[in-house]
Amino acid sequence: LTPYLDRTPLSLSGGQQQRTALARAIVKNASLVLLDEPLANLDYKLREELRAELPKVFAAAGTIFVYATTEPHEALLLGGNTATLSEGSITQFGPTIEVFRKPVDLVTARTFADPPLNTIVLAKKGLDFLLEGGVKLPVPAELFGIADAIYTIGFQPHHLSLDRPNAAAVPVRAKVTITEITGSESFIHLDFADARWVMLTHGIRDFEPDEEVEVFIDPRHIMVFDEHGRAVAAPKLAA
Incomplete structure (x- = not known):
C-alpha cells in the first residue's frame, strides 16, 4: 500500500x-x-x-x-x-x-434467481399437472389439497437435469438454443413449448443449436404460484 x-x-x-x-x-x-x-x-x-x-x-x-x-x-x-x-x-x-x-410470490422468486427461474403455465387436474404435449407431472403429496386450476410452476436451473435424479422425476423433450460453457459448469438454454428454460449442469456439455434433448423435472422441487402470482406452495426439500 x-x-x-x-x-x-x-x-x-x-x-x-x-x-x-x-x-x-x-x-x-x-x-x-x-x-x-x-x-x-x-x-x-x-x-x-x-x-x-x-x-x-x-x-x-x-x-x-x-x-x-x-x-x-x-x-x-x-x-x-x-x-x-x-x-x-x-x-x-x-x-x-x-x-x-420460499418466495411469497412469483416476482420475488424471479428477482432472487440467477440464472433466471424456469417457469411454465399449466393446469392441475386431479393428481397431475398437465404440460404441453400430453406430459403429466405428478402432483407432490403435500399439494394434493390445492384446487384444480391454472398455475405457474417455477424451478431452479439446477433442478432440471439430463439424468433422472429419482423415480419421481418426469422426462420432457426440449430444444437447445445455446450452450454457455464456463469450464466447471455449463448453462444449457432450452425451449419447451412457449417457455424458455436454463439448465445448469456440471462439467462441459456441448450441444448443437436446435438439438433435441430429454431433460428431467423433479416435482419435489417445484414452486407453485396462482393466477395472481401468489405462492401456493414451495418445495420442502432444500433448494
Whole structure:
C-alpha cells in the first residue's frame, strides 16, 4: 500500500477507489453502514476473494450493514436478512435462505434467481399437472389439497437435469438454443413449448443449436404460484 499513500482518491483506479471507500466505511465503527454494490468495479478474482472475506469482516465489526446487490448468490453468501425489491417496493423481507427457498410470490422468486427461474403455465387436474404435449407431472403429496386450476410452476436451473435424479422425476423433450460453457459448469438454454428454460449442469456439455434433448423435472422441487402470482406452495426439500 505504501506507493499509494500520497495519492488522492481521484488519482486511483475505479477498483482502488471502491476498495478505499469500503475500507473507510468499515473503520469508522458506525452503528449503520450502507453499501451500494461495493464490489461492482472490482476484477473477478478480487471480487471473489472479497466475497469470501466480507462475511467475517461484517461479523467482527459488530455493525449493521445494509448491502445492496443485484446478484442473488452474493446475498446468499452474505446471509443475514434479505429484502427483495421490485419497482421500488419491498416484495419480501426475512432470513436470506427463507426468502430464496420460499418466495411469497412469483416476482420475488424471479428477482432472487440467477440464472433466471424456469417457469411454465399449466393446469392441475386431479393428481397431475398437465404440460404441453400430453406430459403429466405428478402432483407432490403435500399439494394434493390445492384446487384444480391454472398455475405457474417455477424451478431452479439446477433442478432440471439430463439424468433422472429419482423415480419421481418426469422426462420432457426440449430444444437447445445455446450452450454457455464456463469450464466447471455449463448453462444449457432450452425451449419447451412457449417457455424458455436454463439448465445448469456440471462439467462441459456441448450441444448443437436446435438439438433435441430429454431433460428431467423433479416435482419435489417445484414452486407453485396462482393466477395472481401468489405462492401456493414451495418445495420442502432444500433448494
